Amino acid sequence: KIYFFDTGIRNALVRNFNPLHLRQDIGALWENFLISERIKATDYADLWARRYFWRTHAGQEIDFIEDFDGKMHAYEFKWTNKGNNKIPRQFSESYPDTEFKVINRDNYLDFVLFEKK
Numbered sequence: 001k002i003y004f005f006d007t008g009i010r011n012a013l014v015r016n017f018n019p020l021h022l023r024q025d026i027g028a029l030w031e032n033f034l035i036s037e038r039i040k041a042t043d044y045a046d047l048w049a050r051r052y053f054w055r056t057h058a059g060q061e062i063d064f065i066e067d068f069d070g071k072m073h074a075y076e077f078k079w080t081n082k083g084n085n086k087i088p089r090q091f092s093e094s095y096p097d098t099e100f101k102v103i104n105r106d107n108y109l110d111f112v113l114f115e116k117k
Contacts (some may be wrong), residue, residue: 001053005036030079031063034103037112038064045114060088065098072098081106 004010010032011017020026042049049068055061064075072095076085085102092098103111 003032003035005040007032007036026079027077031077034075034077034108034112035064038066038114041112041114042066042068047114054091056088056090060090062088062091074098074100075111076100076102078102078104080104 007029010029014025016023016025023029039051047068049066052065052067053061053063054065054074062074063077066073066075074087074091074095076087078085081102081104087100092100101111
């Protein structure tokens with residue numbers, strides 16, 4: 001996956017400057033925004049983390065994984081909060097001690113304004 005710190009450059013590359021309500025790629029744009037802001041916040045907090053995404057050949061995926069302080073943290077990003085967001089069974093069986101959170105428009109500020117504890 002490729003992410004941009006400047007989503008305007010991303011929009012220029014895909015040639016789409018439409019308002020959000022007219023976009024077909026809102027999920028990808030939302031994911032890009034959250035990841036770029038999270039990386040900035042953790043860097044400012046001087047938190048070193050390994051970052052990944054996870055996907056099976058069958059298409060199950062985790063949008064973003066951070067490994068820091070000896071623990072894995074998995075995140076799923078959703079533009080709309082439909083309430084039925086579960087961690088893929090294969091992932092939870094392979095990594096049972098991983099913290100899992102769904103990040104959406106209701107709770108994203110806690111994610112992007114990360115503060116080291």
